[in-house]
Amino acid sequence: NAGVTQTPKFQVLKTGQSMTLQCAQDMNHEYMSWYRQDPGMGLRLIHYSVGAGITDQGEVPNGYNVSRSTTEDFPLRLLSAAPSQTSVYFCASRQREGSEQYFGPGTRLTVT
Amino acid sequence: AQRVTQPEKLLSVFKGAPVELKCNYSYSGSPELFWYVQYSRQRLQLLLRHISRESIKGFTADLNKGETSFHLKKPFAQEEDSAMYYCALRDSGGSNYKLTFGKGTLLTVNP
Numbered sequence: 001n002a003g004v005t006q007t008p009k010f011q012v013l014k015t016g017q018s019m020t021l022q023c024a025q026d027m028n029h030e031y032m033s034w035y036r037q038d039p040g041m042g043l044r045l046i047h048y049s050v051g052a053g054i055t056d057q058g059e060v061p062n063g064y065n066v067s068r069s070t071t072e073d074f075p076l077r078l079l080s081a082a083p084s085q086t087s088v089y090f091c092a093s094r095q096r097e098g099s100e101q102y103f104g105p106g107t108r109l110t111v112t
Numbered sequence: 113a114q115r116v117t118q119p120e121k122l123l124s125v126f127k128g129a130p131v132e133l134k135c136n137y138s139y140s141g142s143p144e145l146f147w148y149v150q151y152s153r154q155r156l157q158l159l160l161r162h163i164s165r166e167s168i169k170g171f172t173a174d175l176n177k178g179e180t181s182f183h184l185k186k187p188f189a190q191e192e193d194s195a196m197y198y199c200a201l202r203d204s205g206g207s208n209y210k211l212t213f214g215k216g217t218l219l220t221v222n223p
Binding site: 031033035040041042043044045048050058090092096099100101103104105106 | 118121144146148154155156157158161163198202209210211212213214215216
């Protein structure tokens with residue numbers, strides 16, 4: 001199993017540009033989530049999904065959209081990038097009843 | 113609302129010294145506590161969960177419901193323990209699937 005994969009690893013955007021961060025998992029996990037990691041702020045939940053077709057907002061959802069058309073994929077869309085969205089983004093997944101959350105390798109995004 | 117507090121952003125110890133990373137939580141339900149670790153340039157990975165009461169890489173953590181704490185301890189720190197450590201909380205019952213993280217403690221073990 002590849003586990004949780006994310007692409008790209010690095011990305012530089014200009015303010016106002018849009019892009020999609022890809023996340024996929026091959027463990028048939030129902031739950032998937034997106035976090036951003038910022039110095040001194042820890043990990044903050046952006047959006048999450050409890051299954052295909054079901055998504056909900058986390059702690060810091062503004063400026064981001066998600067969809068979950070399949071169990072495997074959970075892309076994160078930045079609608080109009082802002083410098084405040086410069087961060088490292090982690091995707092994670094776990095089983096419904098499972099307690100361990102598996103993380104992807106992260107995407108380092110810089111918005112200039 | 114569930115909250116996890118890690119009071120120390122940075123912790124520096126010498127190799128062979130004991131180390132304790134503090135974690136306090138607030139939650140009215142039945143919490144499940146975890147420690148995740150992130151080594152340099154690697155993804156986050158689970159280190160410990162309180163329900164399994166295990167020792168991983170020499171680390172242990174005991175859930176103290178009276179003090180609402182879940183401190184991570186190791187009697188003799190090693191240089192390879194240098195990493196960012198996150199305490200996390202999840203409701204063990206119901207449909208609450210959200211994992212709430214603390215802000216993390218960066219542990220540096222000096223030679």
